Amino acid sequence: MLKSYFKSAWRRLLRDRQFTILNLIGLSTGLAGALLICLWVSDEMSVDKFHEKDRQLYQVMNNLKTSQGIHTFDITPVPLSEALVKEMPEVEYAVAVNDFFNWQSKDGILSSGNKHIQAQGWHAGKDFFNVFSYDLILGNKDQALADENDIVISATLAKKLFYTTGNAIGKTLEWNYPFYKGVFRVSGIFKDPPANSTSHFDFVLNIGVLLKNDREAKNWTNYLAKTYLTLRKGTNVGQFNEKIAGYLKTKNPGLDPFSLFLQQYSAKYLNGKYENGVPAGGRIAYVRLFSIIALFILLIACINFMNLSTAQASGKMKEVGVKKAIGASRKSLIIQFLAESILMAFLSLFIAFAIIALILPQFNAITAKHIEPDNVAGFILPAVAITLFTGIISGCYPAFYLSRFNAVAVLKGRLSTSFGELWVRKGLVVVQFTISVIFIIGFLIINEQIKYSQTKNLGYNKDNILCFQWKGALYNRWNGLSEGKSNDRFEAFMAGLKNVPGVISATNMPGNILDQIPLQSGVSWRGQATDQNYLFQSPMVGYDFLETLDMRLKEGRSFSRMYNDDYSKIILNEAAVKMMDLKNPVGKNIDLNGKSQIIGVVKDFHYGSLHNSIEPLILRFDPTGPNIMVRIKAGMERNTVEQLKRYYSEFLPGYTFDFTFMDDDYQALYASEMRVAALSRHFAVLAILISCLGLFGLTAFTAQKRQREIGIRKVLGATVSDVLIMLSGDFLKLVFFAVVIALPVAWWAMNKWLQGFSDRVTINWWLFIVPGMMALLLALITVSFQSIKVAITNPVKSLRVE
Template sequence: MLRHHLLLFLRNIKRQKSSFLINVIGLSTGLACVMLIALWVSDELKVDKFYPEHQQIYQVIEHIQFTDGLQTLFETFSPMAEVLTEQIPEVKYAAATIQPGWFGKHVLSVGGENNLKAVGQLASEDYFMIFQHKLIQGNREELLQSPDAIVISKSLALSLFGTIDNVVGQQVEYEQKRPFQVSGIFEDVPLNATDRFDFVLSTEAYKDVPPWTSLNNWNSSGPQVYALLDEGADIAQVNAKIDKIRKEGNENSIRTPMLIPFSEHYLYGTYENGVQVGGRIEYVRLFTIIAILILIIACINFMNLSTARASGRLKEIGVKKAIGAKRATFIFQFLSESVLMAFIALVVALVLVTLALPEFNTIIGKQLELNFSPVAIAAILGISVITGLIAGSYPAIYLSGFNTITILKGKLNRSLGELWTRKGLVVIQFTLSVVLIVSVIVVYKQIEYVQKQNLGYAQEQIIRFNIEGKIKDQLSTFVLELRKLPGVKNASSTTHSMIGHNWSTGLDWDGRDPDDIKAFQIVGVDYDFVETMGMEMKAGRSFSREFGADSARIILNETAIRTIGYQDPIGKTVENGRAEIIGVVEDFNFKSLHERVEPLFMVMMPQGVKYVMVRMEAAREETALQEIQQFYERFNPGVPFEYDFLDENFQALYESEQRVGALSRYFAGMAILISCLGLFGLAIFTADRRRKEISIRKVLGQSALQVSVMLTRDFALLVFLSIFIALPIAYILANDWLAGFAYSISLRIWYFLGAGLIALLIAMLTVGSQAIQAANRNPVEGLYEE
């Protein structure tokens, strides 16, 4: 029986080559999209879950109560680690860290040679007991016991020593000054880790070094603290104990620490007023839905073409029914054929995925590979079988339900329900496609908007690099010499990266309600910072050498002035008279436009600055960069010169949106392609079925244009209906997505009409090409065949 079904399947392919090709192309394209998205989703879901005990690792976060609501920080005070291990029995280990994003790159060398920059982090003693990176050398319990210990990755060991053998006990110079002793080597941090680093130093080594003195401060919010809990520990009870300890220490504290699962932070990292409301999981859900929709569109093609071509199989079905074949036999046959078709499409899809994966990796910034593990193979085969069953379900039920006598008479009774089902499937296809097109337009316009938005300072022609090596001790001299270089317009230094959140604190002012607690961003700067960044002073002045020491003076932004309510702020004081307001700077945005500008103040902090900012003259960037690099290497020998452009780093804040936009364009294109393949197949079938009608109309005087319009009219009406249904859905989805931005575009009508017009034009070109071909056929051929 199976051999018989296979033979019939092959014969039908030979007889209906166009339908077969359209089905294979549609299904394979849909399966390829699903597999690519599945690879990405699977990788996202595995981030930070490679640790042996990741389900027992928790991170301390803090909800801070301000007047306008709760602010959630993923940092806390360093001594929290000691509190957890000493007072919470369920905590096995706890460790404080300064993450790579804050600690940054530093120069390491061996014997004054092999100077190279590597990404590091600070961590307290129990770090490697919580995060059990695979060790090549060293005792896990003793890795960070000494303040002079350094733990390095395998790659870093090879770069510094040329080997990983007998490296433990060797010395590594840090920043060409302080020697550290290698206490262990770990395997390189996997690519699917939130934080990737090359070396780890003990927090004890930095507890007295600015600005890391906050490691001992109970009022700081710099370090991140992690804990490993006993298996089966009740997290609700643990958090209740932490809150009890907090209240016993200071019942009026506005800070409420609590533990959340560490491995969920990556996907569920967005909080509003203390409530978890999403994060990257939203994109995972979005593309999962897109994958399902694309597969549905591909299955609809198969259903439509199979039912439309049913008349070609009347004789086969009639003869089998006449000799006693049951309906279940036909259902099994047609489902088997559709599953076999899905497996053929699967082979083609695997080829497409292999070809597309390098470009796909470039778009998403990952290094995904096709993995043919038993689980992956089972998943791929499972998706193919399900696709085949879904695609073949309706045709199987439809074809197997024909009446035997009607079939043997050679007349297929095409019911109104069947006609509307096929039309309904076409409407669903194009509704989904139009929604995707609108989404692509809105994402593109929003990204374009944030890229062109005035941030309150001029990002262009500014490079940023870390203060390290000899520069730390002679910063003023270095910056003054920088300004003299050809192509350099200005230079200064700051504690703030100007990208994202750094530090926030409270601020006191005359007349403040004791219950009015607000968070203020703090930016430590040196002279000429405002001028270098191209900021505009709305009142007063910036920090200047002409006015003597400005260490007891402060500059606030416009939002801060509105927050404290001063009408004429220049000359007034804050912090109980300790800081005089000398200027008001125009609001500027250093976070993504998902967030509104926060109250901010600047203070002179020349000893705590971390970054040098250099503004170059327009059209002289290349000259300036060469001069800066040569001067840097002379001034700071042995330290590699690494810099980045501020505007490029700011755009990186929208990396997720940019990737979503790029992927949406590709997948929307695939959805349109698959939908049009279905229309093309139906157009061929319609023209073939109405060949006699077309011939008679042409004989009676209708032109080719009139016949073409007749053939395309029904399809056009279906696409119009799809547009009518899709646009309200697209508006709701676009509006919801834009609500995540504090500053966003206004939805314009042409976004929606344009998407509808694009879908209509593509559909009409697809159907029209076949309609014109049919209309120009010699009518004698159609009549002769009849």
């Protein structure tokens, strides 16, 4: 019997091809869009969740209280991990991890015989593999980093060095690092970190190597590590946070402004943003946003499906009457209608899976993900449940409403579409277009903000700036490393850069102008309130920094070889001068880890992204920074890069010349926003397409239902335009009402999103009017296509007896 129901439903779907195709296109594209978003959300939620002790694994975070508010860092003193294990019974394991080595390069050369491989490594405590679940293929996780001469390498690196992982244990590797050299014994091999890990590295050395080569690393006042720990089961995290809040002060009274707390390690990826010491979201905002978008896309598709299904069902009243008259039970009619609706829904699901398989590579390219087709299998059961629910809901109207009518009343034509049914259908159309218009407005405003971020005057010129890193040995007063105190080779390299064809100027710095690190506290000056502690952005820069980046001096001068500038010379930005309330600052001294003289004031510039406001900044001098920036002549990029590559290899044979352009690096700061804009564009098009399909189907149904009325009107003298206005007027009113609802909702949502930018675009009126007009125009085209077709039909055909 069930087979006959589905067979009958299949024949009906084939008979009503127009409605069938419209339903299939609308629901399948909606399901495909929603499932793709679910795949993306699932991938985001899985990041760093693979660690065995995920619920116990935390990172120690650090709040610094200043007069400007509370600033949150993820760096801590190296000795903290060992002290926590010894003094806090709640801590099971703790490790200090250094993945940046005093803000310098992570690159070095690992050698085995004649094999030389450039690699990146970490320094970590001996319990690294007890804290993190990076699987060891060979070696013991308790002993792998027990000795300072141990090195644990990845499986990929082992194959590059030894062609296999099987015979690597016990072999020695020579490490040639910019700051030290050493020979280490392979004590373990780990599987490469998975794709959903935020950490990727080639090898791990014992943290003792860092302590031995950097004399400042042992100090509690030197922040060179990230501290990770696992708490014992049953530990109350809130109480533990209270216990360690003032812990640094017990080690050094000068660390009183600092306060420690824990953040779950796997939560940091999605919740890594802090404002005034309080969690303020992060990527989780986009996860929530796209979860809502997925829900809305599916809602639009389901509304479309239900609208068309119920509209089509209204034309089945006579069929229901005939079937009931010849003995069909209400139960059989309910099953028949539900079978038809469920069959349609599952056909849409199969098409949706085909669409996903087809566009998944493009989706991965847009989202920068590596979602495999196999990942879709995990969503089959939820997708089936959603599809079954949609099929049942959309089939409920014909199944339970039409099946209850009296057969005689139906056959006599005494039943008509109810007032409530019409208003529900109209309400659903309004909901569809409201969501669609919000999507379009959202896309336009996000796109405007991205354009604004890319064209905004940052206070420096990022165009034609080539960035690369010096990977050789360096010595400076900040790290005190023992590897050769002469920088002659580096100085010769920097001096020779100006002679490379196509190079206009060059400079260097230890950090990156886009990273917004490091920070400086403990600054004092005459006239400062004694009870106030201020925090400054304090990048260290080399010669020709202002000139290379086209920064403008307000007064004074820049760092120059002519004046034999040293570490005691500094340059302030306008914001710093204003905060310090300095009059005629050039030539004055402030206390910055010693007496420092102000030699210039630079115009304010954005240090980092536009998410952050311009803050007080001190440019410190350091001619040994390994990050090099070169301004090259426009139009000579390719030739200049080749010349620089050859020049670089002369000084650093064996190291690869890895470079980027600053404007590309700057755009990468807004990668999340650009992906949101791209996805919003695609889903806005999808939403409006599904809505228009539904409107097209409803117009066709209305025209078909009023076919006789239209014929009579035309016989009585109605023109094509009269018929067009009659059919399209009601639908355009609904779309207009949807636009009126969408505008304030979209303004509120986008205004809230823009609050995440300290410097943001002004929301112009056209960003709301254009989407509204677009929705009305598309609705008019959709309705008119079907209306004109009916309006030009010969009235004789319309008035024929059925």
